[in-house]
Amino acid sequence: MPEILYRPIHRRRFVKTSLSLAGAVATVTPIYSYATSPSKEVHWAFLSDTHVAGDKEEAYRGFKPYKNLQTVVPQVVSAAPQGVIINGDVARLTGEQSDYQRINELLNPITQKIPVHMTMGNHDDRANFRRAFPDITTQVEEKYVHVIEASPVRMILLDSLLYVNKVAGLLGKSQRSWLENYLATASAMPTLLFVHHTLGDNDSGLLDVDRMFSIIQPHSFVKAVFYGHSHLYQYSEREGIHLINLPAVGYNFSDSQPVGWVDAKLTEKGGDFTLRAFGGNQSEDKRTTHLDWR
Numbered sequence: 001m002p003e004i005l006y007r008p009i010h011r012r013r014f015v016k017t018s019l020s021l022a023g024a025v026a027t028v029t030p031i032y033s034y035a036t037s038p039s040k041e042v043h044w045a046f047l048s049d050t051h052v053a054g055d056k057e058e059a060y061r062g063f064k065p066y067k068n069l070q071t072v073v074p075q076v077v078s079a080a081p082q083g084v085i086i087n088g089d090v091a092r093l094t095g096e097q098s099d100y101q102r103i104n105e106l107l108n109p110i111t112q113k114i115p116v117h118m119t120m121g122n123h124d125d126r127a128n129f130r131r132a133f134p135d136i137t138t139q140v141e142e143k144y145v146h147v148i149e150a151s152p153v154r155m156i157l158l159d160s161l162l163y164v165n166k167v168a169g170l171l172g173k174s175q176r177s178w179l180e181n182y183l184a185t186a187s188a189m190p191t192l193l194f195v196h197h198t199l200g201d202n203d204s205g206l207l208d209v210d211r212m213f214s215i216i217q218p219h220s221f222v223k224a225v226f227y228g229h230s231h232l233y234q235y236s237e238r239e240g241i242h243l244i245n246l247p248a249v250g251y252n253f254s255d256s257q258p259v260g261w262v263d264a265k266l267t268e269k270g271g272d273f274t275l276r277a278f279g280g281n282q283s284e285d286k287r288t289t290h291l292d293w294r
């Protein structure tokens with residue numbers, strides 16, 4: 001499956017479906033749920049921009065994305081989170097089937113034990129994703145969108161892939177309508193959004209970012225948006241909503257930036273985010289950033 005990789009022994013539990021009205025069409029919303037009872041803290045691993053190619057030796061700026069993910073996998077296994085999210089640009093450039101094959105092989109030690117969810121980046125290809133992982137579900141036709149309930153938080157994985165191998169991204173009207181309807185009927189569980197593209201006004205970012213914010217801002221239970229794309233590690237805020245730019249696993253664009261991932265401990269009040277840098281600028285490796293939700 002593209003957005004969630006599992007071995008059969010750990011098949012997802014389809015615990016709940018809810019109906020939300022998107023225009024005249026009723027949309028069934030599957031929810032992946034991992035906690036059997038509300039827990040005080042939940043532990044997840046957040047990765048982004050793995051950029052793995054079919055060719056193991058493929059390199060950029062002196063980094064080999066295959067090797068980098070190979071480095072991360074045992075770190076994640078030993079951290080033992082409840083789940084893993086890879087926030088887009090899973091594949092190197094054009095989302096080839098061979099890229100996803102490599103990813104699947106590399107993630108195997110994780111997916112034997114821990115579910116892996118993914119979003120689509122501008123270097124992913126939905127058709128090849130679908131071929132590589134045919135057992136797929138999505139909430140929005142032509143996009144890959146799903147909801148994870150990891151009590152005490154909910155995570156919504158959005159799809160901003162507009163064109164393969166071109167930089168700009170877009171949620172699009174049908175996804176925005178789904179999000180609007182979903183949030184209008186959702187419980188007040190603290191909610192974190194994941195989307196690949198950057199959230200500024202740049203032409204290379206999420207082109208409907210303002211329309212997304214006008215949908216999410218009124219719902220005070222939406223606490224943070226995680227994104228990637230820039231290969232920068234940084235924290236900012238918009239109208240009380242935390243914006244967390246996850247570092248890239250594959251390579252950085254500047255020597256001042258780390259290459260790594262983020263180990264997250266999440267509660268209903270906030271989160272502790274620890275950088276696990278293994279390349280690039282490692283000066284902030286193991287540094288924890290605490291955020292309080294609005």
Ligand SMILES: [Zn+2]
Pocket residue numbers: 049051089121229230231248
């Ligand atoms: Zn990228």
